[in-house]
Amino acid sequence: MSLMRIGEKPEIARLPLFRDMDDAMRERVLSGSFLQVFPPQLTLFERGQQADFLHVLVDGLVELYVSGTGRDTTMKIVEPVTSFILAAVMTDLPYLMSARTLTSSRVLLVPAALMREVIRKDTALMQATMHELALGYRDMVRALTDMKLRQSAERLANHLLEFSAQRGNAWDFELSGEKRVLASLLGMTPENLSRAFGTLKEHGVNISGARVRIEDRAALAAFARPDPLPADR
Amino acid sequence: MSLMRIGEKPEIARLPLFRDMDDAMRERVLSGSFLQVFPPQLTLFERGQQADFLHVLVDGLVELYVSGTGRDTTMKIVEPVTSFILAAVMTDLPYLMSARTLTSSRVLLVPAALMREVIRKDTALMQATMHELALGYRDMVRALTDMKLRQSAERLANHLLEFSAQRGNAWDFELSGEKRVLASLLGMTPENLSRAFGTLKEHGVNISGARVRIEDRAALAAFARPDPLPADR
DNA sequence: GAACCATTTTGATCTTGGTCAAACGGACAG
DNA sequence: CTGTCCGTTTGACCAAGATCAAAATGGTTC
Structure with a gap:
């Protein structure tokens, strides 16, 4: 069987x-x-x-x-x-x-x-x-x-930091899947995700297509204010 | 001990x-x-x-x-x-x-x-x-x-229906705790909770102080569009 | 390489909900 | 009974994000 x-x-x-x-x-x-x-x-x-x-x-x-x-x-x-x-x-x-x-x-x-x-x-x-x-x-x-307590660009910033952490703190990586799906996961519209990426340009993130480059991790973290409690896994 | x-x-x-x-x-x-x-x-x-x-x-x-x-x-x-x-x-x-x-x-x-x-x-x-x-x-x-996919008045409507269901479908009950806490639970400000109650007046809900009366359950349910899947407990 | 398709981005506008300030109301102490 | 305090409500305004429409981008096929 x-x-x-x-x-x-x-x-x-x-x-x-x-x-x-x-x-x-x-x-x-x-x-x-x-x-x-x-x-x-x-x-x-x-x-x-x-x-x-x-x-x-x-x-x-x-x-x-x-x-x-x-x-x-x-x-x-x-x-x-x-x-x-x-x-x-x-x-x-x-x-x-x-x-x-x-x-x-x-x-x-x-x-x-x-x-x-x-x-x-x-x-x-x-x-x-x-x-x-x-x-x-x-x-x-x-x-x-x-x-409940973060707004959209902040959620995206945190997601990027976490995603990066998952692959050994890579500062340069590809988003998996379509952006519309990412938008939905983060609780926003695709249009708004686009704008959120725009906002992050001023906080150390460079994007072209699906490729994300974290140019300034400190600046991104300052904007994202990530959870001080480490992830469980 | x-x-x-x-x-x-x-x-x-x-x-x-x-x-x-x-x-x-x-x-x-x-x-x-x-x-x-x-x-x-x-x-x-x-x-x-x-x-x-x-x-x-x-x-x-x-x-x-x-x-x-x-x-x-x-x-x-x-x-x-x-x-x-x-x-x-x-x-x-x-x-x-x-x-x-x-x-x-x-x-x-x-x-x-x-x-x-x-x-x-x-x-x-x-x-x-x-x-x-x-x-x-x-x-x-x-x-x-x-x-993620309901707006505030709808969340309140569903909460009231569920709360009512928990006490044997009582149509008349008292909210436990302060409204500010309820607002926070539902992910809105106290001011907005007030307005949400106002909205529900036109959908079969009467409120005075902490006392809630569901005058028209069908109308409330029509507005709330509750989850077709029953609660687990 | 051109045409086509879907996805993404941009721009303009609208809706929802948040913010700030003030009025209201009920509970409680004096 | 009355003043005070705190939570709630109301109103005016503001900001975040959604919606709608159109342009741009990128990949794929012929």
Whole structure:
């Protein structure tokens, strides 16, 4: 039944979520799952559906979003290798977010029932799940405070600093995905994102196309006033 | 060492978090904890501090908030009987939110180290913690989408509907706490909250002081366009 | 290299919500 | 009963961001 190629296993086994669990149990989970390739712009699941699978993005780029009345909003951009929608799977409640691929992506699909069954038996997996959910909660707390008490250019500035930090404090990098998606993630319109980049030009950031160059990190940080608490992961 | 009075135990033992755990273990947790009474407007802990205690509000009203640059924002109003800041305790990371009492409150303080120790041993507690964190995550997802794609009067309308639902669809109730706090929770200024209440007058809501009367639930719902997905708890 | 397409940017204008100031009102002390 | 204090409401104004329209940019195909 497993459509999973051997080559992927080490990467997945190294995930915080699966890292500490019993080897036999992990084998059981992985052999009950399947790896699928999806084209770009494909909807993986919709908000409101029963949570049938835990998803692990192995390769590509996935957007988690919510379509409200009229407009949509991007909640998270998932980069490999990361699991997503753990909370819905765990609680056996409907998905709160929809997911679509942004680029062609490979996704490991772990049947939710299997996941829940193994969690009950494997304490290490349960602990890892708990930890993962706690970190996810904290991410959301940060995102919400960001939205509530920062304005748009400041949010962009912080996002750039964080993004840079994620790639070893690179001062020169490419934005992944389209700007419209970034705008939605940051809670603004594409037009406004453009203007926000304009504002940041005067605070040490140079942009051309998708290429961002942080010319003056101190100036950018002074404008962004980043959270003094370090990121959790 | 236990300052806990016998009278509180049944209520606390009935909490989803502690309900299913081993009786002896629960006894161990509760006897290692203490119940304290705090006056109104007292800071229980500050964002950035080490998470020393899991808190359980037994009686009173507590505000979780974040003080950013200049302004504050309310993240949650905790009503009894509820545990709070589970994620920080679980991960042994600093608090992301500060907490203050709004009214005189009784709080059970469970030492974080004790909590973490017992979680490791008691699978039922671990499972309950996991579940609680998942629900907390989902709460935050909802709050963030609310902030990102609804405008202020709409957020108020939804809050009123939810608040009403929490008390058995009462159409007539009192707001708990001050309006300034409600405004901050909903991500607006007190002035704007006033105007939002004004807007809702034309949509079936009557207000005088802290007393809210929903005269026309259908009209309010039409304006609020509430989430079709039911609340998780 | 030219034409075409989608995305991004720019500009003008409008809406929402924030700010500041003043009036109002209810709770409480004297 | 009356004055004081604090939270709330109202009003006038301002600023941030959304919307709408049009121009520019960049990549792709023929």
